[in-house]
Amino acid sequence: MKILVVDDDGFALQLLDRQLANLGFSNVVSCNHAREALTRLESDAAYFGLVFCDLQMPEIDGVEFVRQLVRIGYRGGLALVSGEDERVLRTAERLARAHHLDVLGALHKPVTLSALQGLLSLRHASRCDAPESARHIYTPQQLRAALDGNQLINHYQPKVSLASGELVGVESLVRWQHPDDGLVEPEHFVGIAEKHGLIDDLTRVVLVTALRHGGAWHAGGLPLQVAVNISMENLGVLDFPDMVEREAAAAGMPLTHLVLEVTESCLMKDPLSPLDILTRLRLKRIGLSIDDFGTGHSSLAQLRDIPFTELKIDRSFVHGASRNSYLQVILEASLAMARQLGMKTVAEGMEERADWNLLRTCSCDVAQGYLVGKPMPAADLPAWLREWEGRRGELTSRPA
Structure with missing residues (x-):
């Protein structure tokens, strides 16, 4: 599975990359600018199966990024990441779900390996449980x-x-x-x-x-x-x-x-x-x-x-x-x-x-x-x- 990680914080970006690698995910693309990430997605939204997105980013914040995902027809999984207040994070998660995006959940910074592993296991479970009838x-x-x-x-x-x-x-x-x-x-x-x-x-x-x-x-x-x-x-x-x-x-x-x-x-x-x-x-x-x-x-x-x-x-x-x-x-x-x-x-x-x-x-x-x-x-x-x-x-x- 190809993963896209979007975060303007270089340290957080490296940390998440390393944790994903430790969990066996080597096909990861990192972007520290939301516009760059959107350009990659617009060229082929189906190329990425999962996107990690920070909420607090300059130029394009996470909420606007979610809106753009809807615009380009992204159908992969989405995980929100933020150091913001818990209620802000959960509200953003509900907003993304209301847009009918496949939201795995939200992770608080600094992201722990166990929390990341739990979220990725949900991705696996949802794929295994997804009925074929969903396309009908x-x-x-x-x-x-x-x-x-x-x-x-x-x-x-x-x-x-x-x-x-x-x-x-x-x-x-x-x-x-x-x-x-x-x-x-x-x-x-x-x-x-x-x-x-x-x-x-x-x-x-x-x-x-x-x-x-x-x-x-x-x-x-x-x-x-x-x-x-x-x-x-x-x-x-x-x-x-x-x-x-x-x-x-x-x-x-x-x-x-x-x-x-x-x-x-x-x-x-x-x-x-x-x-x-x-x-x-x-x-x-x-x-x-x-x-x-x-x-x-x-x-x-x-x-x-x-x-x-x-x-x-x-x-x-x-x-x-x-x-x-x-x-x-x-x-x-x-x-x-x-x-x-x-x-x-x-x-x-x-x-x-x-x-x-x-x-x-x-x-x-x-x-x-x-x-x-x-x-x-x-x-x-x-x-x-x-x-x-x-x-x-x-x-x-x-x-x-």
Whole structure:
């Protein structure tokens, strides 16, 4: 992989070059002027697979450099490097992501070898996990055929107790088993379903499958809580709670072990119309989770108006929180508020041991993320559970 490093600080440039060489990356081009780097990229943007860019540079600063990367159509990876305040660095990172650049992360100066190695490992993982379907755009007709042809399947991501490590539940995540493209991730088709009136059918397929698996787990002595994502459009169908109750009864799944996750940004489109349905769901003892908490604009209003039982903290506040004092403040405040409201708390995006330790210290209830387990077919859950039982003791050995 060809790497481009852009930094006006000669010492920082040499240090990063040396560290990359120590990690086995010898094909590195260094530029101490942003204009020179842009000239190289403009001649062939596809030539470089990864760019390291300092934020504080004369003539063209890092933010403007990011804008120019978008202009020239750069599609490789981007890592931001800076000695600036942590919040400035993270804001610049979010800005680059908003431009749909492939941002690996941000590194604080002076860059350590371990931090660099961790970032580059993310690059490798993202390449290995990137689905072939990312290059495809699907039509509503293709999705309709997939629904009719039973091509949509559920994967399940484990959720475990931070205190004990015990498996307490799973989240259902839909996948499209495409006959030509393989396993297609939901970001490539859920938006199509919402836009073209297919979301009710999609949700029903996911829900019925999840209830069937949940009922089988209960019958087999594994009483897991099963979480299913629902769309704002589902909350406009008045008989939705009755449909859920019927399907759960048919599957032998207790309603008390079902959680419906609602993304708060969806609720904000019309905060009043879903109240009828959400209240009826709670009357049936179905749990309600406010998903991606903290990423919308009226989180507190939603907590005030809707009988949520669970607060799910978005991964953007969890991942790397052990290294970020600002994220820690947000986490602690969110967890304290949830406790006072009598809500269970779930931290998603748990990928690092240090973040696990932090959330345990903060008395968060449940963790979900790659540190625990990736989404998997229902048939793979028993094997994962045996593997997890072998390593959960290490994660829970210290007192919280």
